Amino acid sequence: MISPSAHYDLVFVGAGHSHALALRMLAMKPIPGVRLTLVSPDSLSAYSGMLPGLIAGHYTLDDTHVDVYRLCQASGCRFIQASVTQLDPQQRHLQLSDGSQLAYDWLSLDVGATPDLSPLGGSHPRVVPVKPVASFYARWQQLCQHAERQSPSLAVIGAGAGGTEMTLAMAQHFQRHQQPAQIQLITSGNLLPGFPASVREKMHKRLQAHNVTLHTDSRVHCDAHQQLHMGDQPLTAQWVLWCTGVRGLPILENSGLECDERGFVRVTETLQTATDKRIFAAGDCAAFPTPLPKAGVYAVRQARTLATNLRAVIQGQPLVAYRPQSRFLSLLSTGGKDAIASRGGRLSVAGHWVWRWKDHIDRAFMAKFDQQLPSMPPGPADPDTLHCAGCGAKVGSDALHEALAELQPVVNPGIEAGVDAADDAAIIDWPAGQRLVQSLDFFPAFIDEPYLFGRIAALHSLSDVYAMNAQPHSALANITLPWHHPRLQSRDLQRMMAGAVRELNAAGCTLVGGHTIEGPQMAAGFTVNGQADPAQLWHKHGARDGDRLILTKPLGSGVQLAALMQVSREPSSAFHGPWLDTTLRHLLISNHLAQQALQGIPVNACTDITGFGLLGHLYEISQQSQVSLSVDCHKVPLLPGTLSLIEQGVASTLSDANRQILVHCQQQQPVAEALLTALCDPQTAGGLLFCLHADYAKQALQRLDSKGIAAAEIGKVLVKKTSNDAAILLNSGHTGKV
Missing domain, CATH: 3.50.50.60 (FAD/NAD(P)-binding domain)
Incomplete structure (x- = not known):
């Protein structure tokens, strides 16, 4: 994901009405040199005006909620799905619920309120x-x-x-x-x-x-x-x-910012907090000099002032004052498709026509975050900055040392020189009698959140080692950071490596070093060293007649990530935030769980499903084991929305190349084109595919289920009678979905 070079971080905490509208306004006219980030625990943000209609049954969840992923992608804004657990204005950083930290240069708060019980x-x-x-x-x-x-x-x-x-x-x-x-x-x-x-x-x-x-x-x-x-x-x-x-959230009172008696942060007429002029607040969490009701109508009006003043304070321009409206139209829904309208004074009107009026206003507001989202392609890199190649592209040493200073990688026995040493290479003492299993993966970021991307990149790189039944031992990182100011590069590197080390430590894998360079977009990969007893290794060449095929994760991540990347170019694309939520949850499931679950069960062959898609990796097993594989397509689990996205024309750029594998497949009954594309879809951090004797299939599925893995038996291994037999036989049926 390529973005313009930036010098400063403007962070929005909360996805309330003020922030949603302000982000849309800033997307139409970006602030040069400023990177936007939104932090929110939820990927859907409710529009309060339509919630009664949702409960009554007049609207769906999609009708009444802003898709935060879609909004951020279209606005050129990074999205971090987490809660803020601590705000430190002195250090200008946030502590997040995922255990990471996020630094900022300017901050805006729209975190709502909490019930006063x-x-x-x-x-x-x-x-x-x-x-x-x-x-x-x-x-x-x-x-x-x-x-x-x-x-x-x-x-x-x-x-x-x-x-x-x-x-x-x-x-x-x-x-x-x-x-x-x-x-x-x-x-x-x-x-x-x-x-x-x-x-x-x-x-x-x-x-x-x-x-x-x-x-x-x-x-x-x-x-x-x-x-x-x-x-x-x-x-x-x-x-x-x-x-x-209602009262303010505890993070406000605990931050040192001046708050009122109910814990709402005090702001001036420019929406800056009374304590810190680099921090703004809007919506329900703000306490104004003249108290205002906690109503969405005020939050909506504050958005323009907020966007104007954020731009002004960063560019050193005069700020404007927020002037709350003295009177406003009030439209109250009354259960059925009926409503009451008033605008100050004593008069009011009611009826079904008022509800239709209210419905028109509400739908027009929500359309701003769907069909009417701005299409804002990333701008060019800073024209005054010449970016070197070769070793001149390395990230500066100060930024590097600052980012790595707080990392605490687990240290395995035999590490003589690792990330904490200044040597030119890592030194590892390898145990006698063990095989070295080594794998390398590297790919550009599909999401612009470094901590999350670091976690997924590490899990993806560890997967090949698990697929061979080895234990990860040590890893070298290969990182590309975008062309930003060194201060921002340090922040990104710290977050990315914190995410990666979280997963490496969980795997018992020592980070021993790595290499960093600058480039047009963020990318990451790891060389992973694993150790294994040679007698316990799993390979692709052992599949036998009658073996059952067991898949541990649903397919479709390639399509889902392609849909995400389309939003910035086509805001009206078929992307759907809740589908991406489910996709990311599966990407963050380590294949170590599946490897552990099958210890003690004879595994004849194994591979992980990644870039070549399910059929591509099955073909490798077919060739290595000299067998045919029969796939029950209707039993293959898919991520929600995958077929819908494919039918609407969404596909990974690697999809066409992967579909070449279909020349080695034979359809025993016709299989829908959308499903064929899903079977060829390149996977990031995909699941493991096991071939094991039919007598052990039920036990394997039970063990996987005990680890929280909803695995599926998707087919079996057949004897390949002649060299002309198809490598993969496809049996159609209805589509299984997660």
Whole structure:
């Protein structure tokens, strides 16, 4: 992934409304020399205005959530899927939930709020906070499953706009599914405080029409025995949804930034924090000089000021003040396709036409992050910088030493000189009687997050050693860093090697050294040394008649990564963030688990599925073992969305070359073209393919399952009667999916 040379890092924490819109604005007019990074724990970001419609059943999850991968890819922004666990303004770095650190030059915060459960004395097993939305929606789905077995009883605490809309949305859901439900709406004050009396009257009628019991001037609390009460009476609801009272996230209060009494970070009228002018905040997490309601309508308006001022502060230009609107249009959904509208004053209108109006506005907003995303190809490298080749392309020693200083690689016996020594080469004392198993892999980055890419590159490089039943011993790194300022190169190298060392250490493999150069894009690879008892090695040449073929990972990573890379050129491409989430989870599964699972089971042949695709690697076994292989195509597991992407024209650049293997295949029944492409799809960090006697297949699958690996038996080995027999026989059927 080639990106323009950069001198500074601007990091966004949180994917709220302000950040999503600001990123889109900055994509249309990038800040020269600035690299953008977004950190968020979720790859989907909810649009609050459509959440009641999602619960009611009017919208799908895709309709109501911004695809953060798609937004970042189209905006030229790196995406790190993690939470921030600590913010250090003095050192200008973030501690992330994956154990890594991220440095910044400028920082923007849009991390939302967390429920204030202090009236309950903390969390309670029956209480479900509506925020954060990602975890709430998962709990809501659990509630719906429970409701299929038993009529639910719910209480919603908080009768502001959010609580009231959510109450009616849930009532609509259960009515639509003809499931009886007892629903209460409880507030310590009045219904919809701050809204005109006409709005409250209309909403009260709709609550009655949906058989919702409203309790005003009632407080919910928890006694010493963890029993919930509404006033003096026990609260008997099975599920209690908390829609009132929020406070700032602990990372804000613990950062040293000035916060208000509820833990929200104080900002000035330019959206800069009161403590640190290099840190900005917007949305619910910001505490303004004149307090504002925690409402998405303000966050949306703050985006333009935020984008303008981030550009201005970096370029040394005057900043502008954020002026919150004194009045705004309020559109409240009421369960069915009905809504109430008001804009200050005393008047309000309601009806189905208002819902259609609201629906049009909401869909137009979401279209900004789908069909209307800007297409912004990467700009050229810094024209004033001449990039050398040869040894002049090496990364500077200061950047290198700084990046490697905190690495703590595991050290195996026999390492006489490793990464901690200044020698010109590593020195390893090899055990007598052991075979040296050596492999090398190297490829350009498919994702611009160094820590994640470092982990996957290491796992991919270790895979060949596992496929031969060897134990990784030591590794040499080969790293290419983009043409950025040395400060940014140091940051990238530190993150990449921290990710790689995490996986190498888990494998018991010592990082003994490596080589770094500059180039147009990030790339990484490792030479891995493994040791093995020669009698225990697995090869490709031992497959026997009747052996069963067992595959440990689904196919499709090549197609999925190709779809990701298309987004920056074609924002309306078929890419889907949740599919990539699943792909990355599989890429991060070490093949060491599968190797361990099959210890003690006779393995006749083994290979890992990587660049040549499943059929290409099966062909290697066929040639080495002089057998034919029969593949039950419908049993081959695929990553979700793989066939859909292929049918829409997405394919890896290596796909056409890999499909040449089809001349050595015979279709016993016709196989769909999309499935053939999937069988040829080049895999990154793919699974292992085992050939073993039929008597051991069931045991092998059980062992793999015990390791959390959803392996599949996909075919068998046949005797090759003549030299003209096809290497691979393909049996069609319906497509198996993960």
